[in-house]
Amino acid sequence: MIDTEPQTAGGKVLWHFTMSLDGFVAGPRHQMDWITGVSFRPGLVDEYVTTTGAVLGGRDGWDQATGDSRPYGGAWSGPIFVLTHHPEDAAPADGVTFLSCNPAEAVRIALAAAGGKNLEVFSPTIGRQLLELGLIDEIDLHIAPILLGQGIRLYDNPGSEPIRLHRVGDGGPASVLNVRYRPAVTGAAGES
Numbered sequence: 001m002i003d004t005e006p007q008t009a010g011g012k013v014l015w016h017f018t019m020s021l022d023g024f025v026a027g028p029r030h031q032m033d034w035i036t037g038v039s040f041r042p043g044l045v046d047e048y049v050t051t052t053g054a055v056l057g058g059r060d061g062w063d064q065a066t067g068d069s070r071p072y073g074g075a076w077s078g079p080i081f082v083l084t085h086h087p088e089d090a091a092p093a094d095g096v097t098f099l100s101c102n103p104a105e106a107v108r109i110a111l112a113a114a115g116g117k118n119l120e121v122f123s124p125t126i127g128r129q130l131l132e133l134g135l136i137d138e139i140d141l142h143i144a145p146i147l148l149g150q151g152i153r154l155y156d157n158p159g160s161e162p163i164r165l166h167r168v169g170d171g172g173p174a175s176v177l178n179v180r181y182r183p184a185v186t187g188a189a190g191e192s
């Protein structure tokens with residue numbers, strides 16, 4: 001099966017998400033329950049726990065995170081930076097720094113804190129801004145076998161010009177990725 005190589009640490013800026021087949025990284029109102037039951041390749045979470053030095057997110061994602069939840073179910077620890085225009089009303093949390101600056105400055109600060117490991121950007125809106133600034137090294141996606149139909153898109157930029165990408169790994173840089181799915185039949189007559 002064609003799959004990506006394990007992620008490596010190298011001071012890279014990763015725009016990293018689990019994404020639905022139709023391009024959403026969160027459901028409506030930031031719902032994330034759809035991710036339950038998705039299976040990742042063995043060792044994948046450890047790859048990112050080991051190679052991630054810092055995380056940069058947006059205020060909406062942070063405000064929606066429940067309680068003391070942390071990336072990778074708490075398996076990862078490290079500095080988290082949250083970008084906001086109004087840091088003054090953010091609830092303080094251990095290991096979390098609220099930044100109010102431009103996205104390029106946020107990346108500079110977070111990469112310095114990452115200590116040579118990667119910076120993970122967990123925000124569609126910030127990732128889009130960084131992409132326009134040429135500050136995203138890799139878009140790193142795990143495509144889940146689900147169609148959401150609505151929610152928060154990885155890349156929401158109406159009116160923009162197409163952005164061409166180079167595929168990393170097997171195949172040529174402009175090659176398509178072939179995937180094939182069948183509807184999962186549930187209910188009395190079918191199997192899940």
Ligand SMILES: NC(=O)c1ccc[n+]([C@@H]2O[C@H](COP(=O)([O-])OP(=O)(O)OC[C@H]3O[C@@H](n4cnc5c(N)ncnc54)[C@H](OP(=O)(O)O)[C@@H]3O)[C@@H](O)[C@H]2O)c1
Nearest residue numbers: 017018025026030058059060061083084085122123124125
């Ligand atoms: N599928 C996955 O793997 C995965 C992983 C992580 C997160 N998520 C989800 O991703 C979603 C993120 O939501 P989102 O992208 O709509 O929101 P977001 O990026 O988390 O937050 C947007 C907010 O970030 C702040 N912001 C963005 N750019 C800024 C700038 N240049 N300067 C200052 N502040 C800036 C603003 O906050 P202010 O309004 O405070 O100024 C803005 O309203 C969440 O639902 C989260 O659960 C999914």
